[in-house]
Amino acid sequence: MNILMMTNTYLPFVGGVERSVQIFTGEYRRLGHQVLIVAPSSSQQIPSDETGVLRVPAIQHFNGTDFSVPLPIPGILNAALKQFKPDIVHSHHPFIIGDSALRISAQLKIPIVFTFHTFYERYTHYVPGDSKALKKFVIALATGYANLCDFVFAPSLSVAVELRRRGVLSHMEIIPTGIETELFLNGDRRVARKWLGINEDVFVIGCVSRLAPEKNIDFLVLSVKKFLEKRRKVCFLLIGSGPCEDKIKANLKNEIIEGKVIMPGTVTSQPLIDCYHAMDLFVFASKTETQGLVITEAMASGVPVVALRASGVAEVIDDKKNGCIVENESCEDFVSAMNWVQGWGRKNNLKRNAINTASKYTKEICAQKALTVYEGLRRKNHILRNHSESTWETAKRLIKAEMDIIKNMTRATGMAITNK
Template identity: 45%
Template sequence: MNILMFTNTYAPIVGGVSESVQRLKSRLQAAGHRVLVVAPKMEGQRRRDADVIRVTAVQHFNGSDFSLPVPIPGQLYEAIEAFDPDIVHSHHPFLLGDTAVRVAETYGLPLVFTHHTLYEHYTHYVPGDSPRMQRFAVALATEYTHLCDAVIAPSESIHQLLRRRGANSQIVVVPSGVDAQRFARGDGQALRRSLAIPESAYVVGHVGRLAKEKNLPFMAEAVSHYLANHESAHFLVVGDGDARATMASVAARHGVEARIHFTGSLREQRLIDAYHAMNVFVFASHSETQGMVLVEAMAAGLPVVAVSAPGVDEVLRDGKNGRLLKADDVSAMVEALTELADPECRASMSRHALAMAGSFDEARCAAHCLQVYRQVIAAGGPFRHADDSAWERVRARLGAEWRMLCHRGRVLRSMLQDDDQDAPLPKEGTLQDPATK
């Protein structure tokens, strides 16, 4: 099968969507399928990557870690036609996601969309951030699903959220996968030595972008409070971003700045070693759709302390593989970290964490995604290939532009609706969830 993917974030960006796309691509290729990714040009990218098409982009849009693609669709069609895709997979509902719709419509290809992100939590990157902008983000992503033949939700909680919002009913739950066996092997002590963290220290750890939407001030407050009362404890923070200064300031206020260690972004084995240098993993974001780093941490045998949120609730079992907090409660997080300082308590939870991580194996998740592709291809009719006549392609492109215009009209109508009105649940779709087979 030839699979054409569109994503606004890709390597060398370190983040959930970028990692999910790369892992899915690698697994599909390992299974014998061809994958071509369309992504923005980015600083530090590989000079040559035969299976990636790069389009012009504005780097670090509005101070974020993201690039803003400025695609010129006409420049893409020659490469796309040479690839001759069987299906289009969009990983965003805007920018290159719009291009994905145009390509799918032009060639009569089925379009699958993965709803990776709760975009309403990211509107602070857009000038004029406001509740209206958040409603616009919800409407944009929801209406985009109706341009697609199938929608992939990375967790059941996101599936239910999309249904409540009136999204396309053809929703299938397929989580992003993790190579659990690879994350199970790491040299934590070597990383500790490189940071002058004592071998016997109790290390609380976190991995992720240090960005506003990750609820990091609360996490830093809780962990710093714990460190202030436990002199042998350390805080290992893997990742980078604007929130780093805030976290450092919180640690300084508690007098524990010498025991908070910022490594910056780590990749490959160095990242895995960092997980193994930790004793417990903390997470406080409310904006995740799955929380892939939680699964990575569990694959390294770490119990997790996290705040209840979509996606998080499905991998974290309170009292089994960690502690699930009901809300942003400093005292509750400190209490959980105190409980997990006991090695016997951690050992029991570690076994359950490893078992949970095994259920998110990359190969299994990629196989589920491939089954979705096959189902939507089988459900469709005949489609146009790259060798069709120029007139047919022009007519199809006009049709694509008309669909995009109608899409924007639906978004505007949605914006005018009562903000508090709950959309009725759509009827169950006929697309079968491969996870239930």
């Protein structure tokens, strides 16, 4: 099967969407399928051995962030699509390249699948003029986009429920991003602790996250700070980078916790796996996740998790079995949950339960679920497709796709300026 992946963000930027595209693509290719990824160009160094990725022009560092915004790409894909001959197009964003995905689906008369990776209204602070109206606009835009697609992938049950509540009517299935569980089982605790300068008798609280406001990072840092201030032989290993990095360092700078905070920046590949194994507890406070991939990675490494209750999180954490769910955004409650886990340390039952939970999210299982959907859509599309279609019929279909995009934009705008 020839699968066309279309995304507004991709490596070398590291985030949930990028990881998801990379993981699914790798597994599809391992199973013998062909995948072409359409993604924006990047100001960061792109690996010289990158293959199967078509980079399109993009505005770099949008609004002072490390995100890029793809430019309209009419015509730039034609040659590549003619050669690749996709059987299905999978969109990972409901705008910009996502609109191009709709047009390609209509032009080639192939099914389109959309993964709802993000609650976009929780990221509008990156856009000038952030307001309630803008939040309503992006909710309506994403909902309308989902309804223009043949199938929607929801990364978790809570996301699927919310999408139905918002009015998404398209066929939908819960398909999370899987991980290579065997890989995460094989980390070296001692290697990571030696590299980071952490003694073996130190209790390590860890987090892997983009250091940004939407990750609720201020609350997490404040909670961990309270924990560190009252204990000896503990430290906080915060892995990641982002716009809040300097602020976090300033907030964690005081005499009481001096030497208890380690921030190595972005870590990937085997060193990241080793770092997971160096942790005794993983903490997470984001309320914007649709899955929380790092939680699954931590559990696959045998690390219990303490996290705020949020979409995509509660489905993974079994309270008091593989970690703790904190119901209220209270530092006291969060610290109490951390205390509970520290009391148990890395006892075998917590570790075993965490690993067993992660085993349900292997990349093989998740990719096969996705491929089953693709194949069903492909068979249905083959039956419906009129191979002798005239140029006029193709033009009418393209015009309809363009009108659908405009109608969705108009509807979202109307929702934003009303009180509905």
